[in-house]
Amino acid sequence: MSTRFVHLHTHSNFSFMDGACPLVELVERAAELEMPALALTDHQGMTGAVRFYRACKDAGIAPIIGCEIVVESAGVLGEETDLPLESRLTVPASVGFGRAAASGFHLTLLARDFAGYRNLCRLLSRTHLRGPEVPSIVALKDLERFSEGLIALSGCANGEAALAIAHARPGRARSALLRLASCFEPGAFFVELVHPLTAEGPRIVGGLVEAADDLGLPVVATNDVHYLRAADHRLHDVLASAGARMALPGPHDRPNAELWFKPATEMRRLFAGCERACDATLEIASMCMGFELPLGRFHFPGAELPSGESAYSVLAKESWRGLESRYRPMPPEALRRLQHELALIDQMGFAEYFLVVKEIVDFARRKGIRCSGRGSAGDSIVSFALGITDADPIEHGLLFERFLNPERRQMPDIDVDFDSARRDEVIDFIYRRFGHEHVAMVATVQTTTARSAVRIAARAFGLPITEVNALSRHLPWVSARKIREVLETYPECRGHPLREPRYAKILEIAERLDRTPTHLGTHLGGFIITRDPVASWTPLQWAAKGVVVSQYDKDDVEALGLVKMDILGLRMHSAISTAVELARARVGQGAVPEPFELPKDDPRVYEMIAAADTVGMFQLESSGQRNLSTRLKPSRFEDIVAQISLFRPGPLEAEMITPFIRRRHGIEPVSVPHEGMREVLADSYGVIVYQEQVLLVAREVAGFSLAEADSLRRAMTKDRSREQMERIRAHFLEKALARGVDAQVAAEVFRQLEGFAAYGFNKAHAACFAVVSYASAWLRTYYPAEFACAILNHEPMGFYTPRLIVNDARRHGIEILAPHVNESAAEHTVVHEGTAIRIGLKDLYAMTGRLVDAITREQAVRPFRDLADFLRRTRAELPAAESLIRVGALDGLGITEAGRPPTRDEMLVLLPELKAVIAREGVAGDDTLCLAPGPTTAVEDPTHVSGWSLARRLSAELEIAGLSLSAHPLDLTAADLVARGVTFARDLRDTLDRTKVRVCGVRERAQTPRTRSGRRTCFLTLEDATGLLDVVVFEDVLDRTGDVIVKHRAYLIDGTLQNNPERGLAIVAEDVSPYVVRSEDGTPVRIRRGVPSGPMGPTPGGPGAPEEESWTEASTRQDLACPRSPRPS
């Protein structure tokens, strides 16, 4: 008698909120228990299948891919709901099945071979794609149609047969089993026995055995595994509860915790009287032994080829044609390079892939949709010749082998960025060109972080939502397993409620939920394109955003050898296109050249970058990049490439910047250990910055071929053991010594390669980005208003908030005009000959598309005369009208008895009355504002048409538009700041290095990137009324002031100014204290975009309120109330 057992019904955490087994641990446990095989049967999907398959293969276990589906009633004719109430089987509601929960019966399916796998994919896809709102219940006729190669188990306790036995209806159980068995090939249907150690269990098992024996069906034992070890049932309960939006015990309310991954002895003991059920698991495993997923092969979609042509011949012709248009005169090196690349592409069989990408890019170009390739595809001259990328690989010394290594036949990955505003046109083309059945989007698996894990646990524990928010808010974005560590060490977590002992259990559970998959998302732009229907490769389903998405993520798709194309939307492309349009509309079509085709040598552009005046520039605007700009002083295109590459996590961690800058400015000499490196590292002053340089150094010093060198680079990049590294080193030294290189020199070269290989940046990627960076920099230099306006119109994008973009434009002399119903369009517009930006209407709080359309339509008829005229002609909704009044969009309209336009307060008082009149009569009196205004507060500022003080106007602008249009918030307190001895941003550049300074600013960004030492350093980007402030807060200060940084929005910072060419301009903080911006009467001004809840503004501490208030006790919140409008009487 065998003592072995195979689990054939196992849920991993890819059962999404109804499984707590991490896949890798599951496979490891099966290997540890010496199980010969293991099945994965997640709910209604196969998201974990490919990684499960690979993990099993690595562990020497036979993988069995399957899933648990919901199937319609088989034991009765018609619907379950057709039966009388007392005859129905009630299925307990469960999570993990979406709308199908409680609507059908469970059935376990296993793929016996590849045909079975494909049928499983087809069956799931067909079931899921019936409609976004249709429950995914498998029809019996579909089960029959797609049963080839599948083995079915009759289901767990929620299977129809088991439920019928539980409800004492053996006849129903028999007819269900018969009907289900008839759907499958003979011998491929088993009656599933689950003994969950409940009092009812033996009776159900006995009943099923009896029914199986009567029908001549085999039985098989499973344990419906949902968690790895018995103690893990808590995780499962928490996940299921949160998934069903219930408090514990959750939807299952199981009587015990026995659905764990039991060893063979336990399982056989459970089924001591029915050994054949355990033996059957081994039989089924042996039936599935032959299953192989064809990983490592490529499956390209069909490119359009003229008759008599091959993919390669078409590619070669197109490439030669493209090369001729790119180079005039043609350099011989380009010819040689193209020949070399084409030969390798042909040899690796990737010609069709290039043609498919070209087809898509050609479509975009034909339609005038801005696009550009990125990533290592830029290393290829074929990509350049085909117009996929724009950086010249010859000019920038880019290497094809970094993109496609003939030693490693991997699917090429060409990423293309498209104008995000028009990306849908490209996507539409792809669907039309390849067919809807051949295209699907790639999924992303969303997993828990610290915040989401805490929320899941807290909700399962039944805490009220306010308490859940309080526990998860203000946790840093770290993984869940680090929660305890950050609570103990991060200063900003001092006083966090999660530290209280009463939440210990939530904390413990949350930690264990680290990286648990919670749901499937949709990749930003990844598309699978296949020659066969996609559904025969991967299960498909509807994504929440209404597109068909694969259940596999990009890695799984790549492993299956399917073509994945990243159709990414780049908002900078949209902004550049819009800026060019605006500029051409102002100065003439022919007066503005295409920015991508400009010679990249304009000194004014480089001056602006070198002055760190880069807000809005693609890849060059972050605080780190601005700092680098002042140190690097770029003066040519190659410098931009270097700048983009240097400020990356890898080069930063390897501290490449300092030697690069020092050598560039001649502070230290350029030195290389081997003369062969001098030329290949000339661009980077002897520092290995680019991955391509690693290849070249290995070739020059040790005689590696470029393909070998790339393999060496990859081997050095991956996590490797000391022994592996020693082997790589020995190999390198051996080859170098064979070429007569001195042993010490070779060792030093290897030391440098080892140090930098893992950190180097792909130069092709940087060069592709630099083309876009230069175009954006050129537009900002010559058309600043158009450029700022375009960025605002395509927000969110870039590093900064729209508020900062507006402030920056104002600092550059561009007038910012508040939105107005007679002047503004839906979008922001450039007016006054490029000297001003008029804020548009569409982003104002509470505006609807209908109202924006109505306003713009009526503008064309005649201007609005007053509030009543506006309300009558646009039928504006009350909240939107209120927003427009408060932000000043109706300022100056109409006339009151006082002979002046009504103030905003007066209009707010009139508004409900006018709306009521319009609603009652359809017309609000005459065309003039003749209704007497009710009592209002006194006019605060008689010099301004609104009657409101600057502070109040600013507060309303921040709340409604998210922008400070009238002034910078710190303009309100300029006198106070001067009295406190604050130095302004514009004066820092002229202040001496190492001077003690005090600055004040509003937080724009706070970053704590990884550092090599592991110490925490916070980089704060602040803004005052005159410019940006870059503040570095080192760990000792951060320990003292971290909570201040998190809890407040504006700070006073005392520190030492760092202002030298080598380190750039920054303030090293010694103390950070909160600064509350107050108006003249001492009332605090809210400086975060708010969500108004009426004329009274947001509730203190509620949604949209400033951060300070979210940390403040309710009792003290009243003190922070914003300037308020009066309530209408």
Add this chain to the structure above:
Amino acid sequence: MGRNSEIKGFSATRYGQTLDLFESHASRLPVLLELLASPWVMRASEIVCRDASPTPKCVAEDVVVEWDPDRGCPRAFVRAGRRFRIDAVLQSWSSERAWWDPRRHVSRRYWRVLARGGVYDLAFDRTSSTWRLVGIHD
């Protein structure tokens, strides 16, 4: 015809079986099946105990249990100084409730056993690692 001939004449279906329950191991399964199919057998652990007047079938006594590691079940238990050899394990089930609430948390594994004098429910309390006798059936 013996005294129990009528009972012995029952067919071994779910509605009845022979009474030679304790003669061999092979005879235990029908007993188990019979007991499981018998609605008159109640699980003592499910009987509500009233503090003032505990029902005769529901007890809560600490007992000492001898464990059979080979079979993974109790071999005998000692109650009030008397040793009860277990003749058959009729049923086993487990209970895990309200783990998140220390006041209501129940984590037990139960064995219903045949021993001298009747059917007993033994429970191993996982939270306190103690054995208790929780029910006695006639």
